[in-house]
Amino acid sequence: xxxxxxGLIPAIVQxxxxxxxxxxxxxxxxxxxxxxxTQQVTFYSRSRQQLWVKGExxxxxxxxxxxxxxxxxxxxxxxxxxxxxxxxxxSASCFAWNVDGSENAERVPALxxxxxxxxxxxxxxxxxxxGSYTTKLFSGGVDRIGKKIGEEAAEMIIAAKNNSTPELMWxxxxxxxxxxxxxxxxxxxxxxxxxxxxxxxxxx
Numbered sequence: 001x002x003x004x005x006x007g008l009i010p011a012i013v014q015x016x017x018x019x020x021x022x023x024x025x026x027x028x029x030x031x032x033x034x035x036x037x038t039q040q041v042t043f044y045s046r047s048r049q050q051l052w053v054k055g056e057x058x059x060x061x062x063x064x065x066x067x068x069x070x071x072x073x074x075x076x077x078x079x080x081x082x083x084x085x086x087x088x089x090x091s092a093s094c095f096a097w098n099v100d101g102s103e104n105a106e107r108v109p110a111l112x113x114x115x116x117x118x119x120x121x122x123x124x125x126x127x128x129x130x131g132s133y134t135t136k137l138f139s140g141g142v143d144r145i146g147k148k149i150g151e152e153a154a155e156m157i158i159a160a161k162n163n164s165t166p167e168l169m170w171x172x173x174x175x176x177x178x179x180x181x182x183x184x185x186x187x188x189x190x191x192x193x194x195x196x197x198x199x200x201x202x203x204x
Contacts, residue, residue, distance in 0.1 A: 002074040003029065008044060011076040013086070016065040017191060018115030020107060022086040023094040025054070027076065032067070039064045041080050060084035114176065118190040121180045137181050145185055148178045 003009050007029065013022045025043035027035070031051055034042040041054045041062035055061030062080035069076060087094040091103075098104050107113065124134040137145050152175040159167035183190065 001029075001032070001069060001076075002072070004074075006046075008046070009074060009076055011043070011078050013041060013062060013078045013080055015112070015115070016079040016081050017119070018112035019109055020093055020112045021095055022062070022080070022082060022092070032076075035064055035067070035078070041078055054086075055083065058084070058088075060086060062086070114180075115190060117177065118180050118184070121177075121184045122189075125184050134181060137178070138185060142182070142185065145178060145182045149175065149182060152178055 001009055008026045009028075009032075011025050011027045013025065014020065015022055025041075026046060027042070028044045028051075031042045031044045034051060034053075038053070041064055042051055043054060044050070045052045053061070061083045062078075063083065064078065064080050066079040067076055068079070082092075085092050087096065089096075092107065096104055107116070121134060124132055125138055128135045128138065137148065152171060155171040156168065156175055159171045180190070183193065
């Protein structure tokens with residue numbers, strides 16, 4: 001790794017599950033070593049001139065999944081899973097503002113929505129809050145969830161035959177949601193499905 005004259009290397013943090021860029025920080029060799037040793041993303045504070053663990057006071061930590069080095073060896077890509085919002089403002093990402101200073105609540109890339117929905121579904125399974133439709137599905141088990149998936153799949157086909165884009169969008173969203181509920185019910189993560197798709201892509 002190529003550190004600058006101050007012994008620093010920039011580190012871009014990306015959500016390991018969704019691909020969303022969360023923040024930019026700086027690391028020293030000691031910070032990189034601490035991150036690997038503790039599996040908690042650790043930076044070097046240029047203002048305080050000391051190491052700091054992300055979320056050590058707020059609880060909004062970053063659980064390390066992987067570190068990658070760029071082709072020039074002078075920047076890091078840190079893949080992590082956040083516990084809560086990453087930005088000190090309460091935003092999920094530190095990159096939530098337009099260049100004119102206005103806030104932009106849109107999450108990027110758009111497919112982060114699938115990961116966020118999956119995380120929400122999994123949390124519903126863990127907490128089973130009363131009054132939640134997702135809780136009712138989990139309570140009904142595979143039979144109830146599977147029935148809904150069958151219904152949504154049929155409605156997707158009908159929407160396509162009707163040549164109705166809005167209808168197809170609506171029914172496909174319903175299908176995705178219920179599929180995620182089934183996966184969570186069976187203990188299958190979205191990452192496992194992505195890995196299966198990646199393996200098929202290599203063989204295509």
